Amino acid sequence: MSDIKSGARFESLAQAELTAITCTECSLCKNRTNVVFARGNPEAKLMLIGDGPGSSDDSSGKPFTGRAGLLLDRILESVNIDLEKDIYLCNIVKCRPPENRLPARDEIKSCRQYIDAQLEFVKPKLILLAGSTAMQAILQVKEPISRVRGKWFNFENDARVMAVFHPSYLLRNDSKEVGSPKWLMWQDIKAVRLALDNLH
């Protein structure tokens, strides 16, 4: 299911993070302020994977800290997902692409070893892929995210995975009318809450 695996292996999540901090395996290292590895609980059953760090994330060293991140926090909190306890947040690439562009295929390939380590050591039961870059990297589907989102797919280690809209897309589409991206996200996050409850 997952393509372009790098084959690199780490002995622990901490070792993967330590390696990433000094990584120069792709050109994104040149302009970064910080490597943005993750935030949240590495023992959470829920993981959310986005595309790459934005400007605030690059400054803070934490993913999803800008306007899109604040919106994501509100969405998660609306269904009582505790940001410190219930979720682990990360991105497909750990260094900020310039001008907030999407990561390129070779950058995704170079960085793959870290997301593979995060999946291996966090062992989430539910995985959310925020936006089409994360969806394509993990699920290898070519369909538009609007057709794929909201559906659970089986994944490795008995996990299930769902694509959802990226919060930055939701910021650009403000309508909350029935059928709008924000309304669809609300349906998806309620399904995530239900799936989390059914894990216990």
Ligand code: SF4
């Ligand atoms: S984006 Fe990933 S592969 Fe590229 S330099 Fe940063 S940590 Fe290394």
